[in-house]
Amino acid sequence: MKHVVIVGGGFAGLKAAKVFGNAKSDVKVTVIDKTNHHLFQPLLYQVATAGLSQSDISVPIRSILSSFKNISVLKGNAQGVDFTNNHLITDFGNVAFDYLILSCGVRHSYYDHPEWETMAPGLKTLEQASEIRRRILSAFEEAEKEADKSKQKKLLTFIIVGGGPTGVELAGAIGEMTRYTLGRDFRNIDPKLTRIILLEAGPRILSMFSASQSSRATRDLESLGVQVWTSSPVTSMDNGSITVGNERIETATVLWAAGVTATELNRKLGVPLNDQGRIIVEPDLSIKGHPNVFVAGDQACFFDKSNVPLPPLSPVAIKQGESIAKNILAEINGESRKPFHYKHLGTMATIGRSRAIADFGLFRVNGLFAWLLWLFVHIYFIAGFNNRFFVFLKWCIAYVTNKKGARIILKDSWRFYDDIDD
Amino acid sequence: MKHVVIVGGGFAGLKAAKVFGNAKSDVKVTVIDKTNHHLFQPLLYQVATAGLSQSDISVPIRSILSSFKNISVLKGNAQGVDFTNNHLITDFGNVAFDYLILSCGVRHSYYDHPEWETMAPGLKTLEQASEIRRRILSAFEEAEKEADKSKQKKLLTFIIVGGGPTGVELAGAIGEMTRYTLGRDFRNIDPKLTRIILLEAGPRILSMFSASQSSRATRDLESLGVQVWTSSPVTSMDNGSITVGNERIETATVLWAAGVTATELNRKLGVPLNDQGRIIVEPDLSIKGHPNVFVAGDQACFFDKSNVPLPPLSPVAIKQGESIAKNILAEINGESRKPFHYKHLGTMATIGRSRAIADFGLFRVNGLFAWLLWLFVHIYFIAGFNNRFFVFLKWCIAYVTNKKGARIILKDSWRFYDDIDD
Numbered sequence: 001m002k003h004v005v006i007v008g009g010g011f012a013g014l015k016a017a018k019v020f021g022n023a024k025s026d027v028k029v030t031v032i033d034k035t036n037h038h039l040f041q042p043l044l045y046q047v048a049t050a051g052l053s054q055s056d057i058s059v060p061i062r063s064i065l066s067s068f069k070n071i072s073v074l075k076g077n078a079q080g081v082d083f084t085n086n087h088l089i090t091d092f093g094n095v096a097f098d099y100l101i102l103s104c105g106v107r108h109s110y111y112d113h114p115e116w117e118t119m120a121p122g123l124k125t126l127e128q129a130s131e132i133r134r135r136i137l138s139a140f141e142e143a144e145k146e147a148d149k150s151k152q153k154k155l156l157t158f159i160i161v162g163g164g165p166t167g168v169e170l171a172g173a174i175g176e177m178t179r180y181t182l183g184r185d186f187r188n189i190d191p192k193l194t195r196i197i198l199l200e201a202g203p204r205i206l207s208m209f210s211a212s213q214s215s216r217a218t219r220d221l222e223s224l225g226v227q228v229w230t231s232s233p234v235t236s237m238d239n240g241s242i243t244v245g246n247e248r249i250e251t252a253t254v255l256w257a258a259g260v261t262a263t264e265l266n267r268k269l270g271v272p273l274n275d276q277g278r279i280i281v282e283p284d285l286s287i288k289g290h291p292n293v294f295v296a297g298d299q300a301c302f303f304d305k306s307n308v309p310l311p312p313l314s315p316v317a318i319k320q321g322e323s324i325a326k327n328i329l330a331e332i333n334g335e336s337r338k339p340f341h342y343k344h345l346g347t348m349a350t351i352g353r354s355r356a357i358a359d360f361g362l363f364r365v366n367g368l369f370a371w372l373l374w375l376f377v378h379i380y381f382i383a384g385f386n387n388r389f390f391v392f393l394k395w396c397i398a399y400v401t402n403k404k405g406a407r408i409i410l411k412d413s414w415r416f417y418d419d420i421d422d
Numbered sequence: 423m424k425h426v427v428i429v430g431g432g433f434a435g436l437k438a439a440k441v442f443g444n445a446k447s448d449v450k451v452t453v454i455d456k457t458n459h460h461l462f463q464p465l466l467y468q469v470a471t472a473g474l475s476q477s478d479i480s481v482p483i484r485s486i487l488s489s490f491k492n493i494s495v496l497k498g499n500a501q502g503v504d505f506t507n508n509h510l511i512t513d514f515g516n517v518a519f520d521y522l523i524l525s526c527g528v529r530h531s532y533y534d535h536p537e538w539e540t541m542a543p544g545l546k547t548l549e550q551a552s553e554i555r556r557r558i559l560s561a562f563e564e565a566e567k568e569a570d571k572s573k574q575k576k577l578l579t580f581i582i583v584g585g586g587p588t589g590v591e592l593a594g595a596i597g598e599m600t601r602y603t604l605g606r607d608f609r610n611i612d613p614k615l616t617r618i619i620l621l622e623a624g625p626r627i628l629s630m631f632s633a634s635q636s637s638r639a640t641r642d643l644e645s646l647g648v649q650v651w652t653s654s655p656v657t658s659m660d661n662g663s664i665t666v667g668n669e670r671i672e673t674a675t676v677l678w679a680a681g682v683t684a685t686e687l688n689r690k691l692g693v694p695l696n697d698q699g700r701i702i703v704e705p706d707l708s709i710k711g712h713p714n715v716f717v718a719g720d721q722a723c724f725f726d727k728s729n730v731p732l733p734p735l736s737p738v739a740i741k742q743g744e745s746i747a748k749n750i751l752a753e754i755n756g757e758s759r760k761p762f763h764y765k766h767l768g769t770m771a772t773i774g775r776s777r778a779i780a781d782f783g784l785f786r787v788n789g790l791f792a793w794l795l796w797l798f799v800h801i802y803f804i805a806g807f808n809n810r811f812f813v814f815l816k817w818c819i820a821y822v823t824n825k826k827g828a829r830i831i832l833k834d835s836w837r838f839y840d841d842i843d844d
């Protein structure tokens with residue numbers, strides 16, 4: 001029986017696993033992931049801004065796949081591939097495979113400044129979302145206690161670096177939280193005076209959209225109290241301030257939504273990578289010279305017909321996972337592989353709780369209608385019935401009451417003896 | 423205007439604050455808490471066993487009190503009391519008060535073994551509940567990967583120390599999880615073979631109940647796969663095993679639900695404490711010699727008419743908070759204080775998702791009816807409409823589908839660069 005190993009339980013890996021699970025062929029599948037959960041990353045910014053709980057957007061991988069008896073799920077880290085012997089090297093030993101699917105996603109890049117990470121957390125994992133939430137909410141708590149007005153102003157200044165969809169969504173959600181949700185909860189500060197600055201190195205935010213939609217998004221952000229600074233690359237950062245060219249802003253909270261890079265694994269493989277560290281794949285998504293090893297999702301760099309890399313979006317990942325699984329099944333049955341084709345349906349970004357922009361190629365929509373579309377699409381695709389239902393309910397209630405449901409600050413440590421006298 | 427400072431936003435502190443908020447008197451109130459949230463502790467074991475999310479049982483204190491304009495909420499640690507100048511000493515400076523209400527609760531006690539804490543986390547905070555959840559779920563993940571049968575057995579052995587309500591609830595919930603929820607999710611292990619041992623130093627569990635109800639609870643636990651070892655005090659512990667007298671059990675997960683002690687604060691005050699470190703209070707809940715300083719909830723030791731200390735239960739804390747606030751208001755209006763009286767209504771403990779025991783003095787109930795009562799009481803008293811509604815829905819769905827909604831393992835650290843190559 002052929003053994004397929006899938007690394008990563010994101011959109012691509014999960015879709016591939018389900019194709020194998022539903023196929024009647026005799027294939028044994030092992031899914032390996034660093035975490036125990038599939039994460040619905042498009043809504044991660046909602047966890048970071050206290051709109052949703054961690055478990056609203058994540059489901060244990062093994063519970064999603066539990067009905068497929070030919071699939072095992074193991075929690076562990078992939079550390080390399082032994083192409084000669086067809087072994088995946090992991091932290092719990094070597095795993096032999098006939099076919100390997102890599103779908104590990106990407107991580108944040110701080111370019112030449114890895115030391116910025118502790119000052120400016122990124123947003124790729126649930127742990128990071130929790131850390132961002134802790135920092136945002138703690139800044140308000142500290143400001144409420146602060147008598148010194150200039151220190152208070154620093155605590156009430158939030159900088160978001162990167163004007164892509166994640167940065168825009170984060171900035172919009174913080175704007176909304178300060179302008180609406182927190183309004184009446186404080187006595188010594190006025191959350192409505194919070195300064196929120198979105199820094200973008202390029203000439204405009206949301207560069208994958210048209211100039212007019214990008215400018216619409218900028219105006220929408222402004223209406224939520226977010227100031228957009230374009231052509232503003234960060235030059236330096238320390239605990240308490242950020243420098244953009246000759247300008248220096250005092251801030252207690254910097255969030256990072258700029259630039260991604262591939263995982264360490266990619267660099268160890270000795271295979272062709274693009275400048276972001278993604279693995280450049282063949283038309284059938286396999287790695288050149290290693291026809292039984294495939295790459296899918298954000299980890300892969302696939303050039304479309306116009307020689308442009310496909311964007312790092314969940315629909316791309318899902319289609320790639322499906323294509324790879326079908327090709328492997330075809331090959332096992334003695335048929336030939338089909339090259340991967342992708343038809344791009346559209347791109348969306350949301351700004352706060354009633355505005356969005358969407359580009360479907362042939363037509364574009366903005367405002368409330370685009371937001372309702374965004375809401376529908378995202379609730380529809382959330383994995384697992386429980387979550388979909390709860391997220392919808394939570395959003396309805398949040399919309400009506402203007403309260404954030406998950407505004408809980410958790411400490412880093414769980415031990416009592418750590419905080420005696422602190 | 424008189425200034426009342428309340429330390430602790432638990433059941434007692436919150437009730438006192440609400441009484442002041444609703445009174446038409448001219449009183450300024452400051453609530454100080456180490457965390458930003460009120461925690462519904464009776465359901466904490468559900469967070470630890472992945473039945474509920476953290477935000478289901480916690481609400482920001484400032485959002486509960488936001489409508490009371492005379493109340494401010496500050497996040498900070500109380501470190502001492504300057505009785506001479508009527509100052510509360512905190513980590514953000516001194517706070518002057520006319521009246522002080524201490525309601526800080528208690529922490530776990532490891533008796534003479536504080537080093538046991540890292541090996542056996544207790545269950546008093548959301549952070550601890552998350553840590554316990556991480557340990558329980560990770561043990562199953564590790565066991566699934568383990569080829570060595572004796573190591574696997576060690577990973578699938580859970581020891582709960584302490585046969586009070588928390589220990590019984592934890593053990594029952596783990597029993598249920600292993601016997602029902604996790605059943606089909608693993609390939610290399612059978613979660614139904616998990617060994618769960620509840621250790622109690624005394625002659626029986628749930629000693630506040632009658633011998634017959636205690637024995638009923640023991641049988642209920644057994645039906646969920648939990649073995650109850652009475653007269654079994656822990657003599658030593660290391661990473662990987664626990665020793666009870668001459669017997670030694672190999673285990674990867676020990677949970678602590680035995681014994682509490684007062685916070686460090688109490689020892690600094692120089693006031694009369696009982697042997698658990700609780701502050702012995704006067705009939706009006708004030709501290710002897712300091713009539714403007716009151717203690718409520720688990721932090722207080724109040725002797726009832728039969729000279730027995732009141733139990734550390736939320737109804738006691740709520741009534742005490744109310745009594746103190748009313749006495750302070752009376753005194754401000756020139757009236758005299760009334761001594762505190764408490765009428766005990768009953769005690770409940772739940773074992774899994776369809777059994778409980780309840781003792782209402784005049785009558786006792788067991789089984790499903792007691793469990794439904796328990797469910798009703800707990801949902802009814804959860805603070806905040808949102809949460810009550812969601813918790814009820816989550817439980818309904820969990821009951822029908824037998825799935826745990828929050829089975830997410832989060833890492834201790836949020837940084838990417840920590841786990842390169844680990």
